[in-house]
Amino acid sequence: MNSEHEVLIIGGGPAGLSAALALGRMSRNALLCDDSRPRNAASSHLNNFPTRDGIHPAEWRNLARKDLEKYNTIRFFEGSVLSVVRSGSGFLAKVSSGESFIIKKIILAYGVVDKSLPIQGFQELWGKSIFHCPYCHGFEVRGSKIALLGNGEMLFHMLPLIYDLATDLVVLTNGKAEIKEEQKDLLKRKNIRLIEEKILSFAHEGEKLKSVTFENGEELEREAIYALPSFPFKLKSQIGEELGCEKDQFGFYKVAERGKTTIEGVFACGDNSSPAHSVLLAAASGGMAGAGVVHELLNEKLFA
Ligand SMILES: Cc1cc2nc3c(=O)[nH]c(=O)nc-3n(C[C@H](O)[C@H](O)[C@H](O)COP(=O)(O)OP(=O)(O)OC[C@H]3O[C@@H](n4cnc5c(N)ncnc54)[C@H](O)[C@@H]3O)c2cc1C
Structure with a gap:
């Protein structure tokens, strides 16, 4: 039998971790999946983040993960989300362990790919x-x-x-x-x-x-x-496109207030939906997407 979660967060970078924090604080049941391909992996310093200016990026992620430990409605899966398809009023998600999950809302927080120039060095x-x-x-x-x-x-x-x-x-x-x-x-x-x-x-x-x-x-x-990056940006996963989420000319998901994409029940945050690429801004948009999902879930619970 497929297990159920209210929310699936695809990506555990600054955007996904912050979305998880918002969801955890509102006691929402969420599965956060991450396959360890953070955008800033090549760097040994994460700058321009208040209270943590100059920290190692991996340490920042560890601290953010640690903050989530006390929210026992948040579960982690270390691996890839392979596919998400519509199923009834929600979604069916498959992950790289072979497990499947029934999900109500999806948060796309999987960032972008940096294309390396084919030049030595x-x-x-x-x-x-x-x-x-x-x-x-x-x-x-x-x-x-x-x-x-x-x-x-x-x-x-x-x-x-x-x-x-x-x-x-x-x-x-x-x-x-x-x-x-x-x-x-x-x-x-x-x-x-x-x-x-x-x-x-x-x-x-x-x-x-x-x-x-x-x-x-x-x-x-x-x-x-x-x-300079080459446009349009390539995203780290095609799951949003497969679900029908529209993108803009730069390759970013079109999002409305609180990270809502053009597909009902699907939210996006972080680098994949904004040209402003920083840890602080990705975290802020993750918090907004988390709040957007909380609002939808709780409105549905009360008014349905
Ligand atoms: C070299 C470099 C240095 C940088 N330094 C700084 C800095 O000092 N300060 C700063 O503010 N910003 C910095 N940035 C920008 C910053 O790293 C990004 O803006 C930020 O990481 C974006 O966060 P995100 O959560 O959107 O995406 P990411 O950090 O890219 O995280 C996305 C996560 O999603 C996971 N993922 C992708 N697909 C799947 C899937 N199908 N299933 C499961 N998981 C998946 C990936 O493994 C990854 O961990 C730097 C960027 C680069 C390239």
């Missing part, structure tokens, strides 16, 4: 000297030689943040720049070098970036790189 330096966000990793490299790696319009969203951080800023488009003439002029006026040459490799000593080598043989000394 990129993967090794990801989260160490090649970063996705200056709020997370910027203060530590302020005043150094920095490059912004990416192409197209999105470069100019990140540019002001990095411009102020670097003493010497270079834009690397890794191929022909797809930007307007006036944007090229702006770079010139602000002494920001634009290099369109293809990148061959990143040289490093341990976790420290030393230089960028281009296909024409030239080298550029750099201490840090900010790499």
